[in-house]
Amino acid sequence: MSERNGLRYGLLGLALLVLLAILALVANRPDVPVNQAESLPAKPAKLESLAELNGQAPTHRNLKIQSWQTAEGAKVLFVEAPQLPMFDLRLTFAAGSSQDGEVQGLAMLTNAMLNEGVPGKDVGAIAAGFESLGAEFGNGAYRDMAVASLRSLTAPEQREPALRLFSEVIGQPTFPEDALARIKNQMLAGFEYQKQSPGKLASLELFERLYGNHPYAHSSDGTATSIPQIGREQLQAFHAKAYAAGNVVIALVGDLSRSEAEALVAQVSGALPKGPALAKIAQPQEPEAGAHHIDFPSNQTHLLIAQLGIDRRDPDYAALYLGNQIFGGGGFGTRLMEEVREKRGLTYGVYSGFSAMQARGPFMINLQTRAELSEGTLQLVKDLLRDYLASGPTQEELDNAKREMAGSFPLSTASNAAIVGQLGSMGFYDLPLDYLEVFMQQVQALTAEQVKTAMAKHLDPEALVIVSAGPSVEQQELPPPTDTPAEQPAGVPEH
């Protein structure tokens, strides 16, 4: 949904659909797994089922990834999935906002305008075309990449017209003036909407401080001053170079034979402008460390704590991934979640992560807490990071995290949607076809010392860039932590 209607819901954040749907239906805990005490004593398993597990890594779906280049130079990754009569096609262009140049928001606006007009069809006709086939067109633009995707049934009566229309949309967008004016207005409304979100304001500020003059510094959305000035001919020029067949990775998963897939991909590739891959962007400079506060009349204070991290091809990727997984990746059970939420009740959620990108992406910790406890909480998180960098993970933490990653591996390729996402990412970052297996092997081979060394090499607790957004209120002391009891409490109610 977020992808399909990237502009309508993602950018504009048209609250009164998505947010309300969430509120109406689901009020739950943060995503993901839970809880991890510092020391998990090797006490006898009280769970019969756990004792019965043989301790082996589970099996996973065997992906036969096929890869080739189209005549026009597009890289293709394909997995045959005959179980359901559908396919997912995902085109990933190196056409994100890091290619904006001086025109902030150009990449996003070009991407958002793809399905607003093609020769002989306006936006309504395009939408009706896809929807009358039950096909789903999706698009989105980020810092590194811009995506256009199609999901359709594979029967020829749906597949063929859906592909013809998709090829027109990616290859011959007309960027009509009236649609451009409307989309710009919607983006301006989106900028107004952002002003009510302290988390969003903090994030914008953080990227500017982390990246300075680098193309990652500005939001992919552009700004309220940059967007109105973008003209149709700029979109056409950006499309001609950035949506070229040499600048795309085509991922395909579905109920298609190799020859059907080749024909399909040839049609898509042939519809794109001809041209080479764009030059890769440069690495950013180290930012100036320091803290910045945005005064905002909310109940909570949002905290973002960051540094430059790594690019996607960094040899330390596996070590940092595993190291972060223990510190604050993925939710419950991490050191951050345990100390900040479980022992002190200070937050609903606290997470850390490396965004490994084409150039060095950020390492970031984010959380929200009561305004009057924000300074104490920030200090706590900084101390936790410093301790972790100094001492690294325990052997037990390391073993548990490895088991976790081996166990979750089958989930990462369980659906067509998951597989097409993996293929797109592998293709875009030039990873080998056996990457998923290799990555898992690398992770399983890591030692605690290697993880500690890698984390300490890439992160410096004295060089943090910090942005907070919230009200200025008198600060209070943090409540004392409580430790999870080692023994089971007695007096369990019986039924």
Added chain:
Amino acid sequence: MTMLAQRAAALVFAALFPLLGFAAEPQPTHEFSLDNGLKVIVREDHRAPVVVSQLWYKVGSSYETPGQTGLSHALEHLMFKGSRKLGPGEASRILRELGAEENAFTSDDYTAYYQVLARDRLGVALELEADRLASLTLPADEFAREIEVIKEERRLRTDDKPSSQAFERFKAMAYPASGYHTPTIGWMADLQRMTVEELRAWYQAWYAPNNATLVIVGDVSASEVKALAKRYFGAIPKRDVPPAKIPRELAAPGERRITLYLKTQLPSLLMGFNVPGLATAENPRQVHALRLIGTLLDGGYSARLPTRLERGEELVSGASAWYSAYVRGDSLFVLSATPNTQMGKTLEQAEAGLWRELEALKNAPPSADELARVRAQVIADLVYERDSITSQATTIGQLETVGLSWKLIDQELAELEAVTPDDIQQAARTFFNRDRLSVAHVLPEESRDE
């Protein structure tokens, strides 16, 4: 939290169009009950060696009474804080180490817990789930800390989010007679005075095997699930649960309006009509007609609201319509809009625009073309939904928990195709009138003084 949003979207989506074995081999689905009343539904999906397990309880915020709002959701949090075989957080730690995804969600009509994991670990998920159904600890010190987390959750998701805050107040007004006016997370005043004793009583009242449905979808067989379910849940005794009254609303409570001044930059509008759900409708055809109206208005970028109001008149920056038929009681047909302030449009004009679209539905039946487009989307979505074991399980669990049958899935296409253009016009005439209407105008705080 992206995943959350996606999952909520999937839920909404599932509510619109549950799946059906259409255009693909149907997936074998099995249903049985244990002697203690636990209902089990198993759907086989052998594409990958993974499985999802969901345990759905028939209790949620619509069961709660004034002064005790938020109990179901708070209990959901405390379900992670230990049971006979497990210390606080231990179940989650075990699952994490097994590489499982796990979570829980609470709504008006249900509380559900789920795990997605490699197929060989299903027994662990079931043993953990059975243990906290049978013997939750509910320690007072864990409650004291967790209620603070819940308050943070409320601040994050409602109090600091004007759109959520607006919807909470709107909902409280739009459901005058039923428990659906209660916000699932609870009013802050009730969170402040909630006690662990109340949670213990809530748990004792509702968490019984005969008040739950276990849904398993994935690379499993019915016989292996049956053996595991018996082994772990079989010994938990059946217990009487309080009678659960279906939430009924007044058919025509009268027009209600509120104006809210919130910390927002953009004005917005909510409109809701009191309508039946599938469980309360005298004529189910009316309900399916309302579902189709939702799709005609907002089922894609070529639907009426985006075509006419967003792009045509440029009256709104965005508008939406939704209706959930799969609820325990009566429902609400909701429309929302953000006026296009760049073009100088006001809330009043946006409201008038939405009314024009409703009047158009009353005045003329939809065209064959429009209905064919909706049908194509339904057919395709039935296939697409099968790509996700989680959305399959969620659809099944939701239907069962609101008192309908998962077998409705198989009737989906037929039910929708039975709706005539005239049915749609009649439903619009029956339900879209001011006696059933609630309206909220949401305005920036600064505009209060003008």
